[in-house]
Amino acid sequence: xxxxxxxxxxxxxxxxxxxxxxxxxxxxxxxxxxxxxxxxxxxxxxxxxxxxxxxxxxxxxxxxxxxxxxxxxxxxxxxxxxxxxxxxxxxxxxxxxxxxxxxxxxxxxxxxxxxxxxxxxxxxxxxxxxxxxxxxxxxxxxxxxxxxxxxxxxxxxxxxxxxxxxxxxxxxxxxxxxxxxxxxxxxxxxxxxxxxxxxxxxxxxxxxxxxxxxxxxxxxxxxxxxxxxxxxxxxxxxxxxxxx
Ligand SMILES: [Zn+2]
Numbered sequence: 115x116x117x118x119x120x121x122x123x124x125x126x127x128x129x130x131x132x133x134x135x136x137x138x139x140x141x142x143x144x145x146x147x148x149x150x151x152x153x154x155x156x157x158x159x160x161x162x163x164x165x166x167x168x169x170x171x172x173x174x175x176x177x178x179x180x181x182x183x184x185x186x187x188x189x190x191x192x193x194x195x196x197x198x199x200x201x202x203x204x205x206x207x208x209x210x211x212x213x214x215x216x217x218x219x220x221x222x223x224x225x226x227x228x229x230x231x232x233x234x235x236x237x238x239x240x241x242x243x244x245x246x247x248x249x250x251x252x253x254x255x256x257x258x259x260x261x262x263x264x265x266x267x268x269x270x271x272x273x274x275x276x277x278x279x280x281x282x283x284x285x286x287x288x289x290x291x292x293x294x295x296x297x298x299x300x301x302x303x304x305x306x307x308x309x310x311x312x313x314x315x316x317x318x319x320x321x322x323x324x325x326x327x328x329x330x331x332x333x334x335x336x337x338x339x340x341x342x343x344x345x346x347x348x349x350x351x352x353x354x355x356x357x358x
Pocket of ligand 1: 133
């Protein structure tokens with residue numbers, strides 16, 4: 115499915131996340147795979163990362179663009195929501211709703227709505243409610259009303275059984291490279307040594323998670339997602355993932 119030529123910003127798939135580097139950890143392989151299939155993909159980061167222990171917001175902006183290139187993302191933007199203080203306010207909902215109208219995605223990827231970090235679960239609720247607002251005809255915030263057809267949740271940060279997994283076996287290495295593009299965060303260094311694991315440890319963790327979710331679906335590496343709706347099946351003989 116290609117984007118409408120009338121709108122140069124139009125995307126097929128938009129991933130919304132609280133922090134730069136969240137998408138790289140939770141659904142970067144899927145975004146790359148979708149781009150390789152010919153879909154136009156985008157990333158909206160709600161914050162710019164000014165509270166990070168390592169590096170500045172400018173460093174992170176540069177690194178986020180490098181990561182976007184590796185993931186073949188067509189569009190990436192960061193809003194000015196304060197880092198560490200993602201709140202589900204009317205103002206923030208309008209900011210996200212405006213982006214949804216401008217980029218008209220068919221599919222929206224949000225973080226899962228529970229988790230350890232308040233920014234992550236707040237981004238989930240905020241994103242969902244922004245989708246609702248974006249479709250209200252009488253809400254005048256520029257651009258035409260639009261709601262994504264499908265909202266799915268990237269669950270990697272939370273220990274919950276996904277409703278489906280995307281096979282990212284062929285995208286796994288590039289996805290890891292996109293995470294490592296955040297050099298100020300992930301290269302081995304003194305600052306924040308106590309809270310940031312060494313690169314080899316990160317690699318082992320990322321691989322273990324991708325292997326685990328891949329195993330659930332019978333592939334090598336996978337990324338987990340949850341949809342609130344039921345699955346719809348046309349032909350029983352084509353349902354993937356082996357039962358026995
Ligand atoms: Zn995060």
